[in-house]
Amino acid sequence: MSNNSNAALLEFVLRLGDNNLILGHRLSEWCSNGPFLEEDIALSNIALDYLGQTRILYTYAGTLEGGKTEDFYAYERFEHEFTNALITELPNGDYAHSIARQLYYSVFADLLLTELMKSKDATLSGYAAKAIKETAYHLRHATDWTLRLGDGTEESHQRMQKAIDDLFMYTGDMFATTEKEKSLVAAGIAPDVPALKAAWTKKVESVLKEATLTMPDAATWQMQGSRTNRHTEHIGYIIAEMQYVTRAYPGNKW
Amino acid sequence: METLNPLVWNGKEPELWNIANEVVDPEIPVLTVVDMGIVRDVTREGDNITVKITPTYSGCPAMEMISTDIKAAFHRKGFNNVSIEFVLSPAWTTDWISDYAKDKLEKYGIAPPPRSTADKNAILGKPKEVRCPQCKSLNTVMISNFGSTACKALWKCEDCKEPFDYFKCI
Incomplete structure (x- = not known):
């Protein structure tokens, strides 16, 4: 493989891995803070799935770069080196906000993985076939709760609608791509992510409708940045917490 | 001796598969890692044994312990060169748990x-x-x-x- 296509593949694998790591880290903050025990366990389980998926991807990235470990990508990179979609790094907000994000992201992940299963890269297609089974459960979880909160009490409906509205401006960034990634699409390795937008809108719309919620205006201004190394202010706080121990004790093993 | 899960055992190296079949799942000690379909292949090249395992879920925290337990089981039988290989594809499915193992689960x-x-x-x-x-x-x-x-x-x-x-x- 040429250096260019290797760099493109590495960028794409890290994009997938970073999405999983940062969202998984955010969800793990619900551990022991869930609204009730079963949800505490559910959100922690989903966080664990994302973490496991991250490890597969970071390990693969390490082989592409010749010998870097999965820990390097999580613990030794700075904010601008992370390429996660902006929506994954936002603070959890109230429970409705976390559910709205899970809905937006799980619908996206399900579509992405469905396409990635057809990748000509055997590691990526194998990863997708594994991850999509877990994502089916995440999507079902997010859908169930969107229905329950949206079509629940007046208070839950209003808060779920607010969460859906608040987060909508970050959804467009999930579909952002790069020139390098386009070369992988042409080679049949990466799916055409921007092309997933129509199916995503349709699916989210149908869930919201069933939940008696209103789909935000498609013309809403969209925040962009994750593919051009620009983040919200929140990424630094996540990384500071995540990397503190490894930076305080470099190279330590336990 | 426990039955080898017919849904994963390829009919080769019964001695080695039976050693792997002594290792139980740390979370579900009534099933072995072969019953679970976690062990995908056991091969021998000279003195070197390779055991391929696959995680049930990507984030399954038991994989480290399962690897250590499999190595220990082989060491007890005198096989000292054991390497564990993680495989992802094909993705693990509950279809690999045999009916016999499903009965054991229910009893448990x-x-x-x-x-x-x-x-x-x-x-x-x-x-x-x-x-x-x-x-x-x-x-x-x-x-x-x-x-x-x-x-x-x-x-x-x-x-x-x-x-x-x-x-x-x-």
Whole structure:
């Protein structure tokens, strides 16, 4: 493989891995803070799935770069080196906000993985076939709760609608791509992510409708940045917490 | 000696597969890692043994312990050069748990997954029927799709009122 296509593949694998790591880290903050025990366990389980998926991807990235470990990508990179979609790094907000994000992201992940299963890269297609089974459960979880909160009490409906509205401006960034990634699409390795937008809108719309919620205006201004190394202010706080121990004790093993 | 799971054993190296079959799943000690379909292949080249394993869920925290336990089992039998290889493809499925192992699960108090993931309802968390492992009633309801470990959901029985784990179908 040429250096260019290797760099493109590495960028794409890290994009997938970073999405999983940062969202998984955010969800793990619900551990022991869930609204009730079963949800505490559910959100922690989903966080664990994302973490496991991250490890597969970071390990693969390490082989592409010749010998870097999965820990390097999580613990030794700075904010601008992370390429996660902006929506994954936002603070959890109230429970409705976390559910709205899970809905937006799980619908996206399900579509992405469905396409990635057809990748000509055997590691990526194998990863997708594994991850999509877990994502089916995440999507079902997010859908169930969107229905329950949206079509629940007046208070839950209003808060779920607010969460859906608040987060909508970050959804467009999930579909952002790069020139390098386009070369992988042409080679049949990466799916055409921007092309997933129509199916995503349709699916989210149908869930919201069933939940008696209103789909935000498609013309809403969209925040962009994750593919051009620009983040919200929140990424630094996540990384500071995540990397503190490894930076305080470099190279330590336990 | 326990039966080797016919859904994963390729009929080769029975001695080595039987050693792997002594290792139990740390979370579900009633099943071995061969019963679970976690062990995908055991091969020998000279003195070197390679055991291929696959995780049930990507984030399964038991994989490290399973690797260590498999190595230890082989060391006890005098095989000192054992390497563990992680494989992802094909993705693990509950279809690899044999009927014999499903019976063991139910006796242990965990409702086993349905017979096949080909039943789409089962994948979507709506299996046709989940039988209470305690009183065998079919009058059961799901409490949460996420349970005590990544591979289990939490259910309860409306007849005997006992909560129980259900092995999720994937």
